[in-house]
Amino acid sequence: MKKSILFLFTFLLALQINAQQVNVAAAANLRFVLEEIKTEYIKSHPSSKVNITFGSSGNLVQQILNGASFDFFMAADNVFPLKLKEKGATYGEMKTYAFGKLAMYSTTLDVSKGIDLLDEQSVKKIAIAKPETAPYGDRAVELLKSTGKFENLKSKIVYGDNISQAAQYAFTGNVEIGFVALSLALAPDMKDKGYCHIVDQKLYKPVEQACILIKRPVSCPEAKKFMSYVLSGETKAIWEKYGYSSPAM
Numbered sequence: 001m002k003k004s005i006l007f008l009f010t011f012l013l014a015l016q017i018n019a020q021q022v023n024v025a026a027a028a029n030l031r032f033v034l035e036e037i038k039t040e041y042i043k044s045h046p047s048s049k050v051n052i053t054f055g056s057s058g059n060l061v062q063q064i065l066n067g068a069s070f071d072f073f074m075a076a077d078n079v080f081p082l083k084l085k086e087k088g089a090t091y092g093e094m095k096t097y098a099f100g101k102l103a104m105y106s107t108t109l110d111v112s113k114g115i116d117l118l119d120e121q122s123v124k125k126i127a128i129a130k131p132e133t134a135p136y137g138d139r140a141v142e143l144l145k146s147t148g149k150f151e152n153l154k155s156k157i158v159y160g161d162n163i164s165q166a167a168q169y170a171f172t173g174n175v176e177i178g179f180v181a182l183s184l185a186l187a188p189d190m191k192d193k194g195y196c197h198i199v200d201q202k203l204y205k206p207v208e209q210a211c212i213l214i215k216r217p218v219s220c221p222e223a224k225k226f227m228s229y230v231l232s233g234e235t236k237a238i239w240e241k242y243g244y245s246s247p248a249m
Helices: 002-019 028-044 057-065 079-086 111-119 135-146 150-156 163-171 221-231 233-241
Strands: 021-027 049-055 072-074 090-100 102-106 126-129 157-160 177-181 195-198 207-214
Touching: 021 028, 021 057, 021 221, 028 049, 028 163, 028 221, 028 233, 049 057, 049 221, 057 072, 057 079, 072 079, 072 221, 079 090, 079 207, 090 221, 102 111, 102 135, 102 163, 111 135, 111 177, 111 195, 126 135, 126 163, 135 150, 135 163, 135 177, 135 207, 150 157, 157 163, 163 177, 207 221, 221 233
Parallel strands: 021 049, 021 072, 126 157, 126 177
Antiparallel strands: 072 207, 090 207, 102 177, 102 195
16 A cells, blocks of 8 residues: 555656656757746746757757657747648647848958858858758858859858857868858857858848647646747847847847
C-alpha cells in the first residue's frame, strides 16, 4: 500500500514538473533575443523551465518529424511551420511573431557601400546560410540573383549550416562578408566589433517569422503560456532592441 502511494506521489510530481517545462525548437537567428525573452519570462514564472534548441528551421522541422521532443517551434519564416501543419504534427494556429531583416556584416571591411562592395577585389569570400534549410540564406541568394550578382559571386560563397554559423564565419574573419540576420549583428558579441549594413528590404521577400505548437502524446500547458508571452506586448522592446518589428508595430 505504501509503495503504491509513493509511486502515485512520484508520478503526480513528475507530471507537475513536466507541466511547467517547455522544449522550444528555435531558428538560429533567435539565439540572443530569445534568451533575453526567456530570462524575462522566468522572472514572472519562477517555477517554469524553458529549454531552447537553436538550429536552421529546415533541420529543426526534420527533427520534429522524426520524433524530437519539442513542444513549440519558432521558425525563421512562415513556410516551415506550415510544412509541419500539413504533416499533422502541430495543433492550434500558426502565429507571426516578428519580421526580421537581412544585414551584411564584416570585421575587416566597411560595408556601408552595400551590395556594390561585393564586386570589389577585396572580397574573397562571402558567408551565406544554406538556402534550402535557412530562410535568411534563401533571402541572401534571392537578392544576389535579383541584382544579377549571383553568377559572378557564386565561387566566393561559403555556406553555413545555419545563420549563426554564417555569422561566425564573418565574425572570426574567415570570410570578408557575411549575410546575417540583423539580430545577430546587433548581438553583444558582434555589435561593437564589426561593420553592419542593413540590406534594402525591397530586394528580397519579407522575412515573416512564425511559430506554432507541436502535437505531443501529452499536452504541454507551459508551451501555450510561453507562446502567449512571446506574442504579447511585454516582449516588444526586446524584439525592437535586436532589429525586429512585429505585426503589431
